[in-house]
Structures are given as structure tokens and as C-alpha cells.
Amino acid sequence: MLALAIDFARRFARNRAALVGFVLVIAVIGIALSAPWLFPRNPLRIVGRPEIWPFTTSRYLLGTDSLGRDIAAMIAYGARTTLLIGLCASLTATIIGISVGATAAYFGGWVDEILMRLTELFQTIPNLIFVLTIVSILGQKIEYVTIAVGIVTWTPIARLTRAEFMSLRDREFVQACRSMGMGNLRIMFGEILPNALPPVIVLSSLVIAGAVLFESAVSFLGLGDPNVSSWGGLIGDGRTLIRTSWYICAVPGMAIMLTVLALNLVGDGLNDALNPKLRDR
């Protein structure tokens, strides 16, 4: 087991870009975790004069926004929001996706038909609109945004899981398990799933990135949770000030971009590490 892990890590590390991405992700996680130490007060507190430019005073390194709040604090706490939503949404999506995909593939027949139609339904409805609708129905709380994003992003995972399951379903080791008398659920989740997991994990990292982008769009349009600090919300706030204080839009935008970028690079790296055949690109 350990040998496999080390081998995997080595393959991953060979991809420079993926390493950079990995470091960035760790950095974002680090900022998110250390936010309460770096900025002990509520980031939404008004602390100074509004619209101070970044790098002009040492107190507010990233400047202040239109109300006079510390942007650096809001970025740090925003990282928590972002990661939280990203992780929870993609977890939700993964659970739904795996369940649907595995069930469809394993049982086949009309179960497969119905579940695939369901998947198609959720794929057809335009994503962002759906998220907006759900958030405006349930309310503007961070939990509901997470659920909404999760509901919208599970379909590619379902498809992938199904494809993987289908290719593994008829393999010999599964037939062996069946002849041993193992129950369906046990086979599905005990035997097949661990083997089908790697590509799904790769996809999950992309799903996290997608969730981050969705959340930022929702906050930008003004439907985010006003009780938490979020990067998309900052961009939305700064929209009316793009002429004079465009840093209010630029800084959180950079943060989102770097995070999504990092997640994508890591995803690519994972993909390459797990599929050594394609490594020589």
C-alpha cells in the first residue's frame, strides 16, 4: 500500500504544473485555516476609511472596500467560505453521482434507463439558472447555496461512475464474488467502487473548481449569504466602483482564478499520475 502511494506521489510530482497547483491549494487551505489567528475580528466589521488602495498603508495591506472593511481579512475568511462550499458541494455531488452511476451500471435494464433519463434531465436544465432558482427558493444561506451547487454538478460524476462500473462489472473478479454469494451492495461498494474511484477522484477536483465558480457567480449576482464573507460577494460589491477602485473587483477575482487554476492543475496531475500511459505527452 505504502509503496503504491509513494509511486503515485512520485508520478504526480514529475508534473511541475501539478506541483505548483498543489502548493497553491495548500496555501489556500493554510490561509483559510489560519484566518482566525491572522484576523481575530469579524471580517465584516467596518474598521477604517473606505476605498483605501492596496499597498498604501501597512494596516490594510490589500486595502479597504466601499464600506471600510479590511479586504485582506475578507479574502482570508472568504477562503474558508470558498473551500467549505467547494468541498461540501462536491461531496454532495460525488455522493449523489456515485450512487446514481453505480446503481445504473450495476443493475442495468430499466433501472439504468430511468436513472440515465434523470441524469439527462439535470444535464439539460441550464445550470446557473437552476442554482439561482433553488437559492431564491430556499433562501440566501450558505447551506442552501452548497446544496444548490451540489444538485447541479453531480451529472458528470454519475456518467463517469457508470462508465467505469460498466467496464468493471463483467470482469472476472466480480463474477467470482458473485459466485461466492456476496450480496449486490457489498459487491458494488466493497469491490467495484474502490477500483472505479481513481478517475472519479480526478473529476471531483474539477467539480470543486466548478463549485467555486458557481458560488462566486451566485454571490456576484447578489444572492449570497450576507452573514459570511465571500470572494464572489466582494466582486459584486465592487462592481459600481470599477472606475476608481477596481482593485475591489480585481483582488478577489485573482483569488478565485488562482484557486480554480490550482485545483485544475492538481486535477490534471492526478489524471496523469493515475494514467501513466498518457504520461509521455
Add this chain to the structure above:
Amino acid sequence: MARFSRREFLLTTAGAALASHFSSPAAAAATPKSGGTLTATWGGFEPQSLFVPAGGGSSPYFTSTKVHERLLRLTVDLKFEPVLALDIKPAEDFRSYTIKLRDKVTWHDGKPFTADDVAFSAMDYWKPISAGVSLDALESAEALDPLTVVLKFKGPVPEFFLKSVLAGKSGLVIPKHIYAGSNIITNPINNTPVGTGPFKVKEWVRGSHVEYLRNDAYWNPGLPYLDRLVIRWWRDPASRSAAFEAGQLDIGTFNPIPMPDIARLTQGGKIVAETKGYSNSAWVTTIEFNQRREIFKKREVRQALMHGIDRQFIAETIFFGRAHPSIGAVPSSNSIFFAKDAQDYPFDVKKAAAMLDAAGYPVKGGSRFKLSLLSAGWFEENVKIGQYVKQAFEDLDITVDLSVPDRATSLKRIYTDYDYDVAISNNSGSIELIPSTTQYYTTDGIVKGAAFRNATGYSNPKLDELVAKMTVETDEAKRIALAKDFDRLASIEAPLLPMVDLEPVTIARADVRSHSTTADFMGESWAEIWLDR
């Protein structure tokens, strides 16, 4: 401070000169030039329909008033001027009013405008739909001859009040021959309204703009000066700024551009910022305490929370100086009814804390009590005000849960479900206090499901009595005294109060002349605007 910054923005000499020339249509400082196209906008979005008979907010008000006219209008000086009515006289007992109409006015479809249209509008439109409670006392409207209408009331009606209604948001005259027998609210003609006004609707491209053409048969010869009027909508204040700079926009009413941009745009004199023209539609941001909650039944608690809010900060930081803290229940721009000596609530955290202690809500385990704060999300500023007020209350050791819902949810939660402890909302009141201001404080203002009235559940017989007296007092001086008493009582009781008076601004290119000449300029027909190009 805030008051002086307003002065700074009455920039060009043209603007200042025009500020004193606004009376009759043809008299302007320079000779008006005919011709040209004016592109206009306002600080909000596209309306749902070009004319919404029941009101529908500022957007359809803006578009419909270029087509439909009223009997009178109120000038910046607060004098009434004739539009479709040449004269309105009360009887001795003030129980009836005789209206003499203008002759030779036609509707856009060529049919003549007569007293029948006014009588129809009064009984079938204003009373049941647009004015509602204001015209409760109206009993009948009779056309004595094609140019005379008599309105009869159940009791005496003060002259300023009636004229205010006729010149106000609900007094648009609609054609009988089009609307009679139909459902006025859903009649499809509302998308291409037919009126007597200086502009006719040419085309409405949804999502983009509405184009009006000059009414060549307008009753005022030579007017309108413009050939074409285009009202365009943007979703984004920054886009409007850019449009001004690119020369794509001539005039925008009601804070069209982000406030920080105003200074930048008006530098150089090509663009001016005008604050006149809003007194009959005075906007305030209110804070409302839900009296169905035990805590807010105590007046001292409400007053304490008022003391805990730094309204100067709101005015300076959130409104960039384009607002000022309110005093009392009536906006200070209301030069007739404003009472300077109404109870004020200067920002004083210590006093607020002491008052809360005395009222029986000391700090227990880090918090005095919990409350839900709802800031109506229809203005961007309300989002920030909500965040600031949350912080202000937290400084008083109150636990606050903030929500800033969208328009639909805000309307429902505040005015139907009463699902809030403290609400931050808005009100735009006319100079006449009844009903646009008083309906927030009176018991009969409590109507579940109807917006922009008493949602706090406050009920005080003394206040109701004052308003009842005001409704029938026909002596001007006595009426003003009653109104000031109302203001003083409402301010002490503080069931809800305005926090800041907004100072909306009209942005226009310097070569746009004769604008901002009436007390509610956005709702005027704009026949006299001309372009000095």
C-alpha cells in the same frame, strides 16, 4: 458637511440660472431650440409595462408620464400649475370641487379630450385603483359640460390635499373611449399607452429601450421641443456612467450613476448634477420595529436602538454624502410640513446601552437579546446599511441575524408575513403627508399584503385622531400645525422612523435645458426640455 457638498454640484451657470426660471412653458432664460433626440434613463430597471395603472413603482411611472398627463402639476416652488385643468375651485363647504378643463386637447388617436374622460378617470380609475384610500371620500364625478367636471365628496376635503392627489402619482387621466368596459389593470393597451401628452410611443424593444415620437397635435403650440425621446435601461450603474462619458446618454434621473462617479463626471462642466426636482417624491431609508414582538412594544427599546445607529456614517460612507440624517418622521425637503423640533436621536452608544439596561434588557451571557434584521434588497445601499446596522447592534451586545432578500421575498416578508424583528426599507413620500407618510403610522394603514404602509402593527389612538383631524381640516394654517404635531408625536413614539433622507440626483449633459423644473421631475411630461445643440 453633507449639506454643503450638495451646493458644490449646482455647477454650470446655466443650471443655476435655470433654477430660477421654471414657471410657464414658453418662458426660459434662453430661446429654446426645437429638434433633436434626447436619450434618457433612470437609476433602475425596465418596467414590466409602459403604463401600470395601479402604480407599479418608479419605472413605469417614468415611462407613462411622458404619454399620460394630469390635471395639475406642482412646481419646485410648491405652487400648482395648470396642465389639463385650467382651474380647480372648492365650494364654500369644501365638499365639492369644480374643475374647468383646457379646451382643444386631443388624445393621440385623434379623439377629443372631454370632461367625460376626467369623470371616468376619477370614478373608475383613481378611486378604485390608483389613489385608493386617498379618495375614499369621493362620492361622485359629474361632467356638467364638455369642459367642466364637478367632484362631490362625503365630507370637507382640504384644497392642498386634493390638488396634491390630482397632481401626484395617482392622478393620470386616461381615455374613457379606450378603457371603459375593460379591466383597466390588464388592458393590453397599457403596453402602448394612448394619452394627451407631448410624446407618443413609437416602439418598445424589450430589454433595451422605448422610443417616443413628438406629438405634433400637442395642445401647447410649439411644444414639445424634442423630435424624439428615447428611454433606455441598463442593469448596471457603471454602464450608465460609461454611457454618459461616451456621449450615448443625455440625462438620467434618480441616481443613475454610482455616487463616486459623480465628481469625476461633472469635472470639466460638460455634465451637471442637479438635486432639484425630487421634493414631491422624497425618498428616505426607514428602520421599522415589528411591534408584534414583545421587545419592541416598549418605546424605550425602540428609542435606544435609534440612538445606537450612526446615521451620519450611513449618509457619508454608504451614500457618499448624498443623503443626510433624518429628523423626525417627515423629510426635511418638505418645506411645508417639516417640523425642525421633532425628536432627534443623536448617535450615542453609551446612552443606548443605558436605556436598554433600564428597559430591562441587560447583558446576559454576552448578549442582551436576539433579533432578526431584514434589509430589503431592492437598493444596493440597503445591503450595506443592513451590514452596518448589524454591526451597530452587535456593538450594543445584541445578537443579530441578517438577511437581505430580493424584492419579491422582501415584500412578502415585510408586508404580508410580518416575518422580521427589525426591517430596513424605503419610502417615497409626497409633500402632502396623507396618505403616503401617515399610512405608516395609523391603525388603518395596517393592511396585510399591501406594501409600503404600516407593517409594524403600531396602533395609537392619539395619532389616529390627529390624522383624522388633518384629513378634514380645511384651514391651511391649522392643518400645518396638526401635521407638525403628528410629526412630533411620531418621532417620540418611533415605531418606525426614517434614518436618512436621500438626496437623489439627476445627471445631465450641460446642453440639456429646462429640466428639473417641477417638484417631481421624473414624473413630468418633459414637454419643455430642449437641446442646446
Add this chain to the structure above:
Amino acid sequence: MRRIVIRRLAQIIPLIFAVIVLNFVLIHLAPGSLFDVMTAEQQVTDPAMLDQLRHTYGVDQPTWVQLAKYIWSVMRFDLGFSYRQNAPVLDVILQQLPATLILMLSATAVALLVGVTAGVLASVKVNSIWDNLISLGAVFFFAAPSFWLGIMMTVLFAVKFGWFPVGGMRTIGADHGAFADALDVMHHLVLPATALGLFYAATYARVMRASMLEVFRLDFVRTARAKGLSFGRVLLAHVMRNALLPIITLLGLQLGTMLGGSVVIEAVFSWPGIGSLLFDSVMSRNFPMVLGVLVLGSVLVAVCNATVDLLYMRLDPRIRAR
């Protein structure tokens, strides 16, 4: 083949049905209906008037009746009446749909042009500085939120340089002939289409690159080159044709995402399309309109998916042989 086509197209119908039911249920769960908004805005206080309006808006009937009525009318191509715009839903949508279609088509064109070209270039000059730059660019535009890109592009190109208009679809008040009008629209289209399309360009670039590299190694390519065909000809005739297959699949699948993306872009650029119509309608609980746009959007996506599937079947000889 015919049978497959018909069968594929017939699969759309239950899909649309499900979309309608799902969205209807969702909108009805929302606190605050259109009725609440309209009555609050219009200050209707008289209980008799309120009842009359309830009846006119159809909210006085039980939900399932409303749903049944709605489904029945959709089947007759009647998407209902929007009291907010005082016009039939279908009319309003059709009036604003062309703007969104123009935007999406242009964005797709930008995405294909930029993406495919970049992908081909990167694959041909694999592992060179070009390849690295393009890959970097691809991840940048993939990761950057489109609305942020839109705002930054506006600040730079519209405000600072003044090369493009800040928003809108046309210059108002200008009386153009048809040709000049088309040019005007295209001028207004550049920034929003680019802001919307660059995200997809990034995806296409990466996929194209990977796909091209795959195809390069395949036997038939080596055969063609061994036969002496020039590199360029090999490229165009054989490699690209096969490498484009994944792109075509992607194209179809991304229509739904692009529709969502257009909501944000239309907001930033004040583009008069159905994206902003939809956002307004969600905010004002105008459910006939929301349902109308969602149904129409879903039909578009479903038809597009089916078309892509069929196109793929035609183009990929391996599948056709089945």
C-alpha cells in the same frame, strides 16, 4: 439509420415533460409568488380586488390543477401569459431570444476559432514555448470567472481605450440600413462574446491538443505520411477531422452551461437577451416566464444534444459500422 434518428429525437419528449414538472414544483415552493409582488407593488388593498386578481393570475386554484393546465397549454405551444410584462410569455421570449442566440453563436465561434487554432498550434509545436504559453493561457481563461473577465475587459477596452461600447446591443437612435446595423451589432458583440467564449476556448484548446496528439500516433496517420503526403494535407484531411470529434461532443454538451453563463454576461453588458429576462423573472417570481424560458432552453439543449449525437454517429466511422 432513420429509426435511430427518430428514436433519438423521441427521447426528448419525456425529458421536456420532466423539466416542466420539476420547474413548476420548484417555483411553487418559493416564498413569495408573482401575485404577492404584483399586489404589493400595485398597492392593491381592497379584498374584493385582491380576490379578482387572484382569479385573474390563476393562483386561487390548487397547485395540481395549475400544473395540469400548464402542461396542457404547453402542448398547444401556449406558454402562458406574463402579467408582469402584460404580454404572452412566448412573445416576450421570442422577442429577446435572438439577442441571446446571437451572443451564444458568436461566443461559440470565438471559442472554436481561438480554441481549435490554439490547440492545433500547441499540438504541432508540442512542448515548445508556444505550447507552454498556450497551456498557461488556457488554464487562465478556464479559471477566471467570466463576469470578472467581462468587467476587466470593459474597464480596459471600453473605458480606457474606448475601442468598444460599454454595453447594449445597438447604438440607440441611429438609423442604420441593414448592413450598417449588422456592423453595429457586431461592434457591440465583441466584448460580451469574447468574455463568454474564452472559457470554452480554453477547454477546446486543451481537448484539441490532447486529441490531436492521440491521433498523431495512430497508425493511419503514419501510413499517410509514409505514403508521402505533405504534413499540411495530412493535418487537414485526416488528423483534424478525427481530432474534432471530441470537440463536437463537447459543443453540444456545453450549451446548457453557456445558457447559464449568458445570464451573467448579459447582466454585465446589459445585453437584451433571455438571460437577463430569466434573472429578472426569477427575482420577481414570475413563474410563467421562468418556466417558459427554462422549457425553451431545455428544448434547445435537448435538441442540440440529440443533433450532436447523430452528427457524431455520422462522423465517426467506427460507430457507423455498427
